[in-house]
Amino acid sequence: MDFAINHISTPKLSVQDFFAMVRRLGSDKVEIRNDIPDVMNTLAPGEVKAAAEAAGVTILSINALYPFNVWSGDLPARAETMADYAAACGAKALVMCPLNDGTSVSRDDLVEALKNMAPILRERGLTGLVETLGFPVSSMRTKAEAIAAVEAAGGADVYKLMHDTFHHHLAGETEFFPEWTGLVHISGVTDPDVTVDDMLDAHRVLVDGDDRLENIPQIKALLAAGYDGPISFEPFAEEVHALDDPEAALRESIGFVTAGVKDTASAQ
Template sequence: MAIALDRFCINRKIAPNLTIEQFFQVVKKCGLNKVELRNDMPSGKITDDLSAEQVNALAQKYGMEIITINALGRFNLGAERAQVLANAEAMLKEAQAIHCQALVLCPHCSADDSRSDEQKQQETLQALSALAPLFQQYGVTGLVEPLGFGISSLRSSLLTQSLIHDAAAPYKLVVDTFHHHLDEVDQAAFDRQMAMESIGLVHLSGVEDDRPAANLTDEERIMLTPTDRLKSKQQVDNLERLGYRGLYSFEPFSSVLASWSEADIEREIKQSIALLQG
């Protein structure tokens, strides 16, 4: 059974040169109504120079639901706990103001991170516990996204699921097909242990570059193609087989996206959806 269109979402990373209104227009042209906004766009702001009221008016005009803001970075770095809490509160206030449902949390990624694996896990758990009251206060869901890079302080989706459970707070997990590939996860263990109800969102991208997985970066992330080395379609088929019925969000990162026109973006979205539904 084909995945329904209302389960697809578009991350604003696909449209670095479009205004929020232009982005909403393209998404609507694709027959979709769910988007993710970001805090790492050229403007450096989640809503560019628009007020919350202006964003809400545009969302209503084009029928858009703002699913997440990406992302609260370095959330699990204990040495920056006070700053993380301050950043989280500022982002949660903005999320609440634009009726955004969730905020994505990304771990610290640095080759200079000298913490032991045990310390990284401990500080991740401590951060989840410390942040939980803020998410509850603002009525926003926390989505924890492990990053598969070798320098990431939280790579494993199964470990993330375990830490969320230990934090005893209603966080959800983000499974990203790029990072799932980089983490070289034990697929049998994932299929056996991953609870589909613990997944709040799945990020999708594709890679055609043939370098080893350990050498891949965000720059290689494009939309889905039949020769995708991440096998994102197969990952999606497997999640569906396991019972996942949540949202899929397209999140390409390559700098080539800056040269895409609105027509290019619309074409790439439609082709990727057709590939998944085929």
């Protein structure tokens, strides 16, 4: 498997230290963010690009443009600023997340947003990674809905899906779209008491044997169906961010996922 690491896994590390850690873990692919940590608004893009080149890592994406499906207010300007930064720092894609506050967004507005975003991405040679959020309050929960909107917007050349194992589970999705998938985010939920509808980003830890999200079956299904892209660790939980040795924890999770997928495949 082709593993990547999202900077939210180790938000206390500088980009230089983060990139160096990723290489020690045997990966050469990373994701940076504009929230936790806010690399985009604290470092010049040239500095990030130089650090990535020095470390020998590829920046897969910047997380995230939100809420991309409400094309009003300052969103168009923020979209251009983010795309400019991505192009300047050498990132390949922007992650795009829908409104997630209980407000519905019409299909027409979703399609219009995708139409408006497409030229911004095309002009800079970027991919838009459309991420559906499985939360009950999300305005776009399923990947089938996202694909239909991308097709209606004529954006198949510039958009791919983000398959997030957490959101896939929360939305109760059963269908996989490997041909549409540009990147996979993995994280686990181990709290035995929280219900699926009450799961939040704060519950998202590294994947281990207590995982309730069926990460191993999801990854196996994607790989079996032909997905051959990166699989990126994206834990949001404070308990992960506070670890004294996040590198060791990531190494252990990488080993668990690798062994789990291999064992599952061998049993077929």
